[in-house]
Amino acid sequence: MERDGSLLDEYALSLTGSARPRVCFLPTASGDADHYVVRFYRRFSADCDASHVSLFRRDQGTDGVEDDLASHLLAQDLIYVGGGNVVSMLGAWRAHGLDGTLRKAWRRGIVLCGPSAGSLCWFERALSAFHGGPRPVRGLGLLPYSNCVHYDAEPARRAEYHRAVADGMPPGFAADDGVGLHFRGNLLERVVSSRPDGNAYRVELDQAGERVVETRLEVSYLGSRVIPAHGEPGAAPAPAQPLAPSGPAPGASGSVRVAA
């Protein structure tokens, strides 16, 4: 739903393997901003069974889902998490028990995706820019790495991310705007981009543990190729190397597609 993001949205939908996927939008990180909810329905309601969950207007009947959020979310094919402030979002999720629900959704194979805060939240640690400048924050930890978004657009983040990894933040992945990191289980399966020049990087300490090393990853530009059908993991031109593989979590089958 971001600027020129329709290719990424289509890619996320393709991962569900459903002709008319059930898609639920979580605009929590924006404070459930009305314009964002409207944008979601414009983008998704034609091809999907679209719904959204508001955690701020639960008393007002705003056509969002109100009863039994957990059952509703667990019945989706795709959960789309909007951008905004990741710390505020995680706080509100915890207060409504959505952190546990999303973990369960992931284990059940529901595709989780989102840009910006909707990417950062799935990782163990993330770099969040806010009052006082970018700083490391704790995410849900489905993916045992760190994550940095808007890597090209906001140069201060790159410097801060390197510093944080040097200071002991787990190694992880950085993505430019328009670039999606597709994980199966907790392994990076593919990097896709809605822009011809979008990049993503693995960022980690070198063997000696002294210097931060940034490795550019193979990126598939979504505009020049046919989107592969669901269940063809071999379609990627060169599988991205997993980072510090700790083996997939038991029963982990969920797909996470995150984009900067």
Next chain:
Amino acid sequence: MSSPGSARHDERLILAMGGGGFTMEPANPLLDDYVLSLARSDEPRILFLPTASGDTTAQINAFRERFVGRPCVPEQLSLFRLSDTRRSLRETVLEQDVVYVGGGSMRNLLAIWQAHGLDSLLVEAWRSGVVLAGLSAGAMCWFEAGVTRSSGPPSVIRGLGLLEGSLTVHADGEPERLPVWLENVRDGSIPGGWAVDDGVGLLFRGLRLERIVSSRPGAGAQRVDAIAGELVRHRLEPELLGAPPSALGGLDEAVRELREVHRMRRGMGGRDL
């Protein structure tokens, strides 16, 4: 409770409103002017926290509409939108004279404050003499418990506990909260406390209820306690802050006088912080 000796010079002020102020009474500035009059400065820095609403543009606009042009330095703090400021949350909060908390979801409000560490900053601000004001969720949050509709139907929720007892708001405007609160007070699930109508503010100095004010004739409050499983209710009559606002929205005479008294008191005995 604070000791009798310290109460007189207690700088800690909280104004808890059952409803009212700029988001609910756009044509009636009495409560908001009263908020400004409580500050330690003639031109107070006032910070609005619209967190409980998800930082809606509507609340922020209403805040600016009310306070820009009044003798104060208004500013809002969004925990959702990115801002250009390099100031830390700590600096932003502690350099204020007034922090004004808007209504919305109390559950989200407290969870998001906690995620940012803002709850402890607000306690620190309160202790250092920053006036804490708020309505609805922004009023109940200071007490041990309140009644929220954050998940739809009214239910009790724990607050920050700066003030003793519980609070329920919109006692006249949203009557469905009241029975939930009364039942929970009666069975001891939450401590006794106050039920407050829209337009009514309870002013606490330290932990002591010092004054009850109202922007509307007819609005009131009640104190409710459970004694041996029975509810004991006392109706409390607020002081009406002034005549209905003039078209110019000027300061009411009583508010002006109050400000003067406040200023004098500060000059004589108040610690300058």
